[in-house]
Amino acid sequence: MKQAEIKELSIADLKEKLGVLNKNYTDLKMAHTITPLENPLQLRSLRRTVARIATELTKRELQ
Numbered sequence: 001m002k003q004a005e006i007k008e009l010s011i012a013d014l015k016e017k018l019g020v021l022n023k024n025y026t027d028l029k030m031a032h033t034i035t036p037l038e039n040p041l042q043l044r045s046l047r048r049t050v051a052r053i054a055t056e057l058t059k060r061e062l063q
Contacts, residue, residue: 001049006056014060018053025050 009017025046032043 001052003052003056006052011057011060014053014057018050018057021046021050021053 006014025043028037028043028046031037032040037043
């Protein structure tokens, strides 16, 4: 998810998406520990998306 797409979302949408992505990341990480993923770069991509959304939420709360 690009930064421009994140900026267009409302705060409620960001919180909802953050919850879903955190759950997906946790599930993917667990699956990777049991059997290696075919594409482990998915973990990095998902982790960075979660960080982008969390950063945008923090930025909006401070304004």
